[in-house]
Amino acid sequence: MYFVANWKMFGDLRTLNSLDKVIKFSKTNKKNKLKIVYCPPNTLIRPLSKRLKKTKIEVGAQNCHHSYDYGAYTGQVNSKMLKNVGAKYVILGHSENRQLGETDNLINLKIKNAIKSGLKIIFCIGETLKERRDKKTNQVLKRQIEKGLKSIKNKSKIIIAYEPVWSIGTGVIPKEKSLIQTISFIKSRFIKKYPKILYGGSVNTNNSHKLKKIRNIDGFLIGGASHNPKKFIDIIQKTIN
Ligand code: PEP
Numbered sequence: 001m002y003f004v005a006n007w008k009m010f011g012d013l014r015t016l017n018s019l020d021k022v023i024k025f026s027k028t029n030k031k032n033k034l035k036i037v038y039c040p041p042n043t044l045i046r047p048l049s050k051r052l053k054k055t056k057i058e059v060g061a062q063n064c065h066h067s068y069d070y071g072a073y074t075g076q077v078n079s080k081m082l083k084n085v086g087a088k089y090v091i092l093g094h095s096e097n098r099q100l101g102e103t104d105n106l107i108n109l110k111i112k113n114a115i116k117s118g119l120k121i122i123f124c125i126g127e128t129l130k131e132r133r134d135k136k137t138n139q140v141l142k143r144q145i146e147k148g149l150k151s152i153k154n155k156s157k158i159i160i161a162y163e164p165v166w167s168i169g170t171g172v173i174p175k176e177k178s179l180i181q182t183i184s185f186i187k188s189r190f191i192k193k194y195p196k197i198l199y200g201g202s203v204n205t206n207n208s209h210k211l212k213k214i215r216n217i218d219g220f221l222i223g224g225a226s227h228n229p230k231k232f233i234d235i236i237q238k239t240i241n
Helices: 013-028 042-051 079-084 104-116 129-133 137-148 176-190 229-240
Strands: 002-006 035-039 058-061 089-092 120-125 158-162 196-200 219-222
Touching: 002 089, 002 196, 002 229, 013 035, 013 042, 013 229, 035 089, 042 058, 079 104, 089 104, 104 120, 104 137, 120 137, 129 137, 137 176, 158 176, 176 196, 219 229
Parallel strands: 002 035, 002 219, 035 058, 058 089, 089 120, 120 158, 158 196, 196 219
Antiparallel strands: none
16 A cells, blocks of 8 residues: 655755654554655655665656756756655656646656656546536546556556545545546556556545545545645544544
8 A cells, every 4th residue: 555745845954853753653653555656845855765775665756847858958857866765756747737838748757757767657647626616627637647658558557546636635535436436437448558557635533534445546645735744644543443
């Protein structure tokens, strides 16, 4: 079971001290299948991966540039550079970046080059509220998966994260039946190629007991609630026990 913390634009060097609680928790936890991945801002990847060296917790990044090679891209960082400072994963296709103009084709290029750099991919897909109201959810997810993962041979490195856009940061989560149906839709179409599917969107300590019932999920991508180590541990405990 994966628990991926997406810190977004949060945290400084001091914040890392608070992770001692999570480190202690992961060391005492006996469930072998528990996988914790922290995706902090790029400024914290190196110090965090050093701190987590003797633990099972892994580090990821939140996005990368599409170019495999260095280039004149002011302010950008590519996947090789992230790997070099300790990232094992990278989140790609997040709706906050799609909203800034990332297309399916661009995400496809990023994924290909990030795999080439040796990173595992947390590939985000999800429909907007309008698309959901227009009953286009499955159509949108199918397009995002087909275009985003077009001609990618090495599928073993990809974890799909289903994150309905209307659920991110809003406190609203899909109804149990609807979430099970959507995950089943993704799995029935793509399970052979992409066996792991996470859910993301407003996962918190108050709704984790509901999400625990969604048996066809392989874990969670957690934004806001992952900033607080106590809450993060609480979510993990409520969903795995
Ligand atoms: C996210 O943005 O990936 C996310 C899951 O955010 P939140 O948990 O804050 O809704």
